[in-house]
Amino acid sequence: MPVPDTQENMMKCICMTCPTHNQCMKEKMEGFFCAKGKATCEFEKVSCVCATCPIYSEFSLGDSFYCEMGAAQ
Template structure:
């Protein structure tokens, strides 16, 4: 499911705690699209995020690499 890019949804993002996250990056990649900083897969915390269950997301996560949820 697409996740609306709202301030409320962005505030729930836990990308900042994830080992794949690059400091200073934007986060909320399921809403905004892939990172342009070239992150690599070191684990993804998306399935622990409130947004994951709220918008019935599924799959491997890694929106920072794969792009927006659809």
């Protein structure tokens, strides 16, 4: 399910606690990838904490690494 790109939803995103969320992403304040789409930063995939995020259950998401694959459809 697409995730509406709202401030309220963005506040629930936990990407910044994820081991994959690197310095570049922090400097560019990139996150909320399931709504915003792919990261512009280069990064190493470590693990993904999306499955433990409130947005994940709220919008019945089923994937991970939205920073790599882009926004949820």
